[in-house]
Amino acid sequence: MKARSLVFDLFGDYLRYRGGEVRLRGLVALMECFGVPESTVRVVVTRLRKEGWLASRRDGRETVYSLTDEAWALLDEGRSRIFQRMAGPWDGQWHMVIYSVPETERGLREQLRKKLAWLGFGPLSASVWISPHDRGQQVLDAFEGVSAVQLDVFRSRSPNAEADRDIAARAWDLGELDHDYAQLLEAYEPRLDRYRRGRLSDAEALVERMRLVHDYRHFPFRDPDLPLELLPAGWSGRRAHDVFLEAHGLLREPAERCVDTLVDRVTASTAEAG
Numbered sequence: 001m002k003a004r005s006l007v008f009d010l011f012g013d014y015l016r017y018r019g020g021e022v023r024l025r026g027l028v029a030l031m032e033c034f035g036v037p038e039s040t041v042r043v044v045v046t047r048l049r050k051e052g053w054l055a056s057r058r059d060g061r062e063t064v065y066s067l068t069d070e071a072w073a074l075l076d077e078g079r080s081r082i083f084q085r086m087a088g089p090w091d092g093q094w095h096m097v098i099y100s101v102p103e104t105e106r107g108l109r110e111q112l113r114k115k116l117a118w119l120g121f122g123p124l125s126a127s128v129w130i131s132p133h134d135r136g137q138q139v140l141d142a143f144e145g146v147s148a149v150q151l152d153v154f155r156s157r158s159p160n161a162e163a164d165r166d167i168a169a170r171a172w173d174l175g176e177l178d179h180d181y182a183q184l185l186e187a188y189e190p191r192l193d194r195y196r197r198g199r200l201s202d203a204e205a206l207v208e209r210m211r212l213v214h215d216y217r218h219f220p221f222r223d224p225d226l227p228l229e230l231l232p233a234g235w236s237g238r239r240a241h242d243v244f245l246e247a248h249g250l251l252r253e254p255a256e257r258c259v260d261t262l263v264d265r266v267t268a269s270t271a272e273a274g
Contacts, residue, residue, distance in 0.1 A: 001214045003036045003044045008053075009210055011067050012075040014259045021066035023059070026266040030259065033203050034210070081118070081220035082213070085241055086133065090227035093155050094167070095136050097121060097129045100150040108148055115142050120224040122171030130171055132227055161229065168230040177222055181236035184215060189243050195250035202261065205254035212251070216244050 010030055015022050022030075024045065028038045045065055048054040053071040057064050067075070097116060101109040113123075119138055121129040136153035143149045158164050168174065191208075194200065200208060223237060231237070 001034060001211060003031065003034075003040050004048070005214065006031060006034055006036065006210065007041075007044060007048065008071070008075060009213055010259075011071075012079060013209070013213070014256060016072075016075075017256075018259070018263065021064050022263060023266055024063045024065065026263040027065065029262040029266055030206075033206055033258070033262075078217070078220075082217060083245070085238075086225050086227065090132055090229050092157055092164070093132070093134070094157065094164075095121075095131045095134055096124075096154045096156060097131075097136055097139050098152045098154070099127050099129075102148055105148045108146070112143065112149060115139065117221060122168075122224055124167065124171050130167065131224060132168075132230060133225070164230055165232075168226055169232075172222075172224055172226075174232055174235075177219075178232065178234075178236050180222075181219070181240040184219075184240050185236060185243060187215070188212065188247055192243065192247060192250070195247055198254070200251075200254060202254045202258035205251045206258040209248060209251035209255045212244065212247055216240075 007027070010022075010027070011020070024042075027045070028041050031041045032038075045054055045056075049056055049065075052068055055066050055068050057066075099112060101112060113129075116129045116139060119131065119135045120133050121131040121135070121139075124130050140151055140153060143151060158167060195208075219237075219240075
Protein backbone atom coordinates (compact mmCIF):
# COMPACT_ATOMS: atom_id res chain seq x y z
CA MET A 1 0.00 0.00 0.00
CA LYS A 2 1.52 3.30 -1.10
CA ALA A 3 1.74 6.17 1.37
CA ARG A 4 -0.09 8.51 -1.00
CA SER A 5 -3.10 6.17 -1.27
CA LEU A 6 -3.09 5.59 2.49
CA VAL A 7 -3.52 9.32 3.13
CA PHE A 8 -6.57 9.43 0.87
CA ASP A 9 -8.03 6.28 2.40
CA LEU A 10 -7.57 7.54 5.96
CA PHE A 11 -9.45 10.70 5.08
CA GLY A 12 -12.14 8.85 3.14
CA ASP A 13 -12.88 6.10 5.65
CA TYR A 14 -12.10 7.79 8.98
CA LEU A 15 -11.06 11.43 9.13
CA ARG A 16 -14.13 12.63 7.21
CA TYR A 17 -16.17 11.57 10.25
CA ARG A 18 -13.87 13.46 12.67
CA GLY A 19 -14.33 16.92 11.22
CA GLY A 20 -12.46 16.22 7.99
CA GLU A 21 -9.04 17.36 9.18
CA VAL A 22 -6.05 16.05 11.11
CA ARG A 23 -2.92 17.40 12.72
CA LEU A 24 0.32 16.38 11.08
CA ARG A 25 1.41 14.50 14.21
CA GLY A 26 -1.91 12.65 14.20
CA LEU A 27 -1.43 11.63 10.58
CA VAL A 28 2.13 10.52 11.37
CA ALA A 29 0.82 8.35 14.22
CA LEU A 30 -1.76 6.73 11.93
CA MET A 31 0.74 6.08 9.15
CA GLU A 32 3.11 4.42 11.63
CA CYS A 33 0.56 1.57 11.84
CA PHE A 34 1.47 0.79 8.22
CA GLY A 35 5.22 1.13 8.69
CA VAL A 36 5.40 4.53 6.97
CA PRO A 37 8.08 6.73 8.61
CA GLU A 38 7.49 10.35 9.53
CA SER A 39 9.90 11.62 6.87
CA THR A 40 7.85 9.93 4.16
CA VAL A 41 4.58 11.33 5.54
CA ARG A 42 6.01 14.86 5.44
CA VAL A 43 7.12 14.43 1.82
CA VAL A 44 3.75 13.00 0.77
CA VAL A 45 1.61 15.72 2.38
CA THR A 46 3.85 18.42 0.92
CA ARG A 47 3.41 16.97 -2.56
CA LEU A 48 -0.34 16.54 -2.14
CA ARG A 49 -0.65 20.15 -1.01
CA LYS A 50 1.34 21.39 -4.02
CA GLU A 51 -0.84 19.29 -6.34
CA GLY A 52 -4.01 20.84 -4.89
CA TRP A 53 -5.33 17.77 -3.06
CA LEU A 54 -4.58 18.93 0.48
CA ALA A 55 -5.19 22.25 2.21
CA SER A 56 -3.34 23.29 5.37
CA ARG A 57 -3.70 25.76 8.20
CA ARG A 58 -1.69 26.63 11.27
CA ASP A 59 -2.95 25.97 14.79
CA GLY A 60 -0.26 27.38 17.06
CA ARG A 61 2.91 25.53 16.18
CA GLU A 62 0.99 22.68 14.57
CA THR A 63 -0.03 22.18 10.95
CA VAL A 64 -3.54 20.87 10.33
CA TYR A 65 -4.40 19.22 7.01
CA SER A 66 -7.72 18.70 5.23
CA LEU A 67 -8.74 17.61 1.74
CA THR A 68 -9.67 20.18 -0.88
CA ASP A 69 -13.11 20.17 -2.52
CA GLU A 70 -11.60 18.52 -5.61
CA ALA A 71 -10.12 15.73 -3.50
CA TRP A 72 -13.40 15.12 -1.68
CA ALA A 73 -15.24 14.94 -5.02
CA LEU A 74 -12.73 12.36 -6.27
CA LEU A 75 -13.06 10.30 -3.10
CA ASP A 76 -16.86 10.42 -3.18
CA GLU A 77 -16.96 9.27 -6.80
CA GLY A 78 -14.62 6.40 -6.04
CA ARG A 79 -16.56 5.44 -2.93
CA SER A 80 -19.77 5.24 -4.91
CA ARG A 81 -18.24 2.87 -7.46
CA ILE A 82 -16.60 0.69 -4.79
CA PHE A 83 -19.55 0.26 -2.43
CA GLN A 84 -22.61 0.39 -4.67
CA ARG A 85 -23.91 -2.12 -7.18
CA MET A 86 -26.76 -1.73 -9.64
CA ALA A 87 -29.97 -3.51 -8.64
CA GLY A 88 -33.10 -4.52 -10.50
CA PRO A 89 -33.68 -6.00 -13.96
CA TRP A 90 -31.96 -4.62 -17.03
CA ASP A 91 -34.14 -2.75 -19.54
CA GLY A 92 -32.24 -4.28 -22.49
CA GLN A 93 -30.85 -0.94 -23.69
CA TRP A 94 -27.22 -0.58 -24.67
CA HIS A 95 -25.72 2.89 -24.31
CA MET A 96 -23.01 3.61 -26.87
CA VAL A 97 -20.35 6.30 -26.98
CA ILE A 98 -18.57 6.85 -30.30
CA TYR A 99 -15.58 9.14 -30.09
CA SER A 100 -13.06 10.81 -32.35
CA VAL A 101 -9.78 12.22 -31.05
CA PRO A 102 -6.93 13.48 -33.30
CA GLU A 103 -3.87 11.23 -33.52
CA THR A 104 -1.78 14.09 -32.12
CA GLU A 105 -3.82 13.99 -28.88
CA ARG A 106 -2.88 10.53 -27.67
CA GLY A 107 -2.76 11.59 -24.04
CA LEU A 108 -6.26 13.00 -24.28
CA ARG A 109 -7.48 9.81 -25.95
CA GLU A 110 -6.06 7.73 -23.11
CA GLN A 111 -7.73 10.03 -20.59
CA LEU A 112 -11.05 9.52 -22.37
CA ARG A 113 -10.65 5.74 -22.39
CA LYS A 114 -9.87 5.68 -18.66
CA LYS A 115 -12.96 7.75 -17.96
CA LEU A 116 -15.10 5.44 -20.07
CA ALA A 117 -13.75 2.39 -18.28
CA TRP A 118 -14.33 4.03 -14.88
CA LEU A 119 -17.95 4.71 -15.83
CA GLY A 120 -18.46 1.06 -16.82
CA PHE A 121 -18.10 1.28 -20.59
CA GLY A 122 -16.27 -1.41 -22.56
CA PRO A 123 -14.73 -1.27 -26.05
CA LEU A 124 -16.82 -3.02 -28.69
CA SER A 125 -14.33 -1.65 -31.23
CA ALA A 126 -11.52 0.90 -31.11
CA SER A 127 -13.70 4.01 -30.88
CA VAL A 128 -17.08 2.48 -29.98
CA TRP A 129 -17.67 1.86 -26.28
CA ILE A 130 -20.83 0.41 -24.75
CA SER A 131 -22.50 0.07 -21.37
CA PRO A 132 -25.78 -1.38 -20.11
CA HIS A 133 -26.04 1.69 -17.82
CA ASP A 134 -27.25 5.14 -18.80
CA ARG A 135 -24.04 7.12 -18.17
CA GLY A 136 -23.53 8.78 -21.53
CA GLN A 137 -24.30 12.22 -20.12
CA GLN A 138 -21.52 11.78 -17.56
CA VAL A 139 -19.06 11.25 -20.40
CA LEU A 140 -20.35 14.33 -22.21
CA ASP A 141 -20.11 16.41 -19.04
CA ALA A 142 -16.55 15.24 -18.33
CA PHE A 143 -15.31 16.45 -21.72
CA GLU A 144 -17.55 19.45 -22.20
CA GLY A 145 -15.59 22.26 -23.83
CA VAL A 146 -12.73 19.99 -24.94
CA SER A 147 -12.82 20.72 -28.67
CA ALA A 148 -10.37 17.96 -29.58
CA VAL A 149 -12.85 15.32 -28.38
CA GLN A 150 -15.90 14.62 -30.51
CA LEU A 151 -18.52 12.47 -28.85
CA ASP A 152 -21.75 10.90 -30.09
CA VAL A 153 -24.06 9.08 -27.68
CA PHE A 154 -26.67 6.55 -28.83
CA ARG A 155 -29.05 3.94 -27.44
CA SER A 156 -29.72 0.63 -29.12
CA ARG A 157 -30.96 -2.93 -28.66
CA SER A 158 -29.62 -6.22 -29.90
CA PRO A 159 -31.84 -8.89 -31.52
CA ASN A 160 -31.99 -11.17 -28.47
CA ALA A 161 -30.49 -12.20 -25.13
CA GLU A 162 -27.90 -14.47 -26.76
CA ALA A 163 -26.58 -11.54 -28.78
CA ASP A 164 -26.46 -9.42 -25.61
CA ARG A 165 -24.29 -11.98 -23.86
CA ASP A 166 -22.03 -12.20 -26.90
CA ILE A 167 -21.62 -8.42 -26.92
CA ALA A 168 -20.72 -8.42 -23.24
CA ALA A 169 -18.17 -11.20 -23.75
CA ARG A 170 -16.50 -9.21 -26.55
CA ALA A 171 -16.43 -5.88 -24.71
CA TRP A 172 -15.01 -7.18 -21.42
CA ASP A 173 -12.64 -9.99 -20.42
CA LEU A 174 -15.11 -11.53 -18.00
CA GLY A 175 -13.14 -14.74 -17.63
CA GLU A 176 -10.03 -13.00 -16.29
CA LEU A 177 -12.13 -10.74 -14.09
CA ASP A 178 -13.99 -13.70 -12.63
CA HIS A 179 -10.67 -15.45 -11.92
CA ASP A 180 -9.39 -12.40 -10.02
CA TYR A 181 -12.62 -12.16 -8.03
CA ALA A 182 -12.23 -15.82 -7.10
CA GLN A 183 -8.71 -15.10 -5.83
CA LEU A 184 -10.04 -12.26 -3.68
CA LEU A 185 -12.63 -14.63 -2.25
CA GLU A 186 -9.97 -17.22 -1.56
CA ALA A 187 -7.95 -14.64 0.37
CA TYR A 188 -10.69 -12.97 2.43
CA GLU A 189 -13.61 -15.38 2.85
CA PRO A 190 -11.66 -17.63 5.28
CA ARG A 191 -10.87 -14.55 7.40
CA LEU A 192 -14.48 -13.65 8.07
CA ASP A 193 -14.81 -15.97 11.06
CA ARG A 194 -11.77 -14.34 12.70
CA TYR A 195 -13.26 -10.91 12.04
CA ARG A 196 -16.59 -12.00 13.55
CA ARG A 197 -14.87 -13.28 16.68
CA GLY A 198 -12.93 -10.03 17.14
CA ARG A 199 -9.58 -11.78 17.19
CA LEU A 200 -7.63 -8.75 15.90
CA SER A 201 -6.22 -5.85 17.90
CA ASP A 202 -7.50 -2.40 17.02
CA ALA A 203 -4.33 -1.56 15.10
CA GLU A 204 -4.44 -4.89 13.26
CA ALA A 205 -8.07 -4.25 12.31
CA LEU A 206 -7.17 -0.83 10.90
CA VAL A 207 -4.37 -2.27 8.78
CA GLU A 208 -6.49 -5.23 7.67
CA ARG A 209 -9.42 -2.99 6.71
CA MET A 210 -7.21 -0.63 4.72
CA ARG A 211 -5.57 -3.56 2.95
CA LEU A 212 -9.01 -4.92 2.10
CA VAL A 213 -9.95 -1.62 0.46
CA HIS A 214 -6.60 -1.54 -1.31
CA ASP A 215 -7.09 -5.05 -2.70
CA TYR A 216 -10.67 -4.39 -3.80
CA ARG A 217 -10.41 -0.86 -5.16
CA HIS A 218 -9.06 -1.82 -8.61
CA PHE A 219 -12.12 -3.92 -9.43
CA PRO A 220 -14.48 -0.97 -10.15
CA PHE A 221 -12.03 0.14 -12.85
CA ARG A 222 -12.41 -3.24 -14.55
CA ASP A 223 -15.90 -4.41 -13.61
CA PRO A 224 -18.73 -2.77 -15.62
CA ASP A 225 -21.25 -3.95 -13.02
CA LEU A 226 -23.21 -5.90 -15.60
CA PRO A 227 -26.81 -6.92 -14.88
CA LEU A 228 -27.42 -10.57 -14.10
CA GLU A 229 -28.77 -11.15 -17.63
CA LEU A 230 -25.30 -10.53 -19.08
CA LEU A 231 -23.14 -12.40 -16.57
CA PRO A 232 -21.70 -15.88 -17.18
CA ALA A 233 -22.82 -18.78 -15.02
CA GLY A 234 -21.07 -19.10 -11.68
CA TRP A 235 -19.98 -15.44 -11.62
CA SER A 236 -17.80 -14.71 -8.56
CA GLY A 237 -18.13 -10.93 -8.60
CA ARG A 238 -21.37 -10.59 -6.65
CA ARG A 239 -20.17 -12.95 -3.91
CA ALA A 240 -16.83 -11.11 -3.75
CA HIS A 241 -18.65 -7.82 -3.31
CA ASP A 242 -20.77 -9.28 -0.49
CA VAL A 243 -17.66 -10.59 1.28
CA PHE A 244 -15.96 -7.21 0.85
CA LEU A 245 -18.92 -5.39 2.41
CA GLU A 246 -19.18 -7.85 5.29
CA ALA A 247 -15.46 -7.75 6.07
CA HIS A 248 -15.39 -3.98 5.80
CA GLY A 249 -18.30 -3.72 8.22
CA LEU A 250 -16.91 -6.24 10.73
CA LEU A 251 -13.58 -4.40 10.96
CA ARG A 252 -15.16 -0.98 11.26
CA GLU A 253 -15.52 -0.66 15.04
CA PRO A 254 -11.98 -1.70 16.09
CA ALA A 255 -10.42 0.22 13.19
CA GLU A 256 -12.29 3.40 14.12
CA ARG A 257 -11.34 2.87 17.77
CA CYS A 258 -7.68 2.73 16.75
CA VAL A 259 -7.98 5.99 14.80
CA ASP A 260 -9.79 7.67 17.71
CA THR A 261 -7.14 6.56 20.20
CA LEU A 262 -4.18 7.75 18.14
CA VAL A 263 -5.68 11.07 17.03
CA ASP A 264 -7.11 11.88 20.47
CA ARG A 265 -3.75 11.16 22.05
CA VAL A 266 -2.09 13.75 19.83
CA THR A 267 -4.86 16.27 20.51
CA ALA A 268 -4.51 15.76 24.25
CA SER A 269 -0.73 16.17 24.20
CA THR A 270 -1.11 19.37 22.19
CA ALA A 271 -3.59 20.76 24.72
CA GLU A 272 -1.24 19.94 27.61
CA ALA A 273 1.68 21.59 25.83
CA GLY A 274 -0.44 24.70 25.25
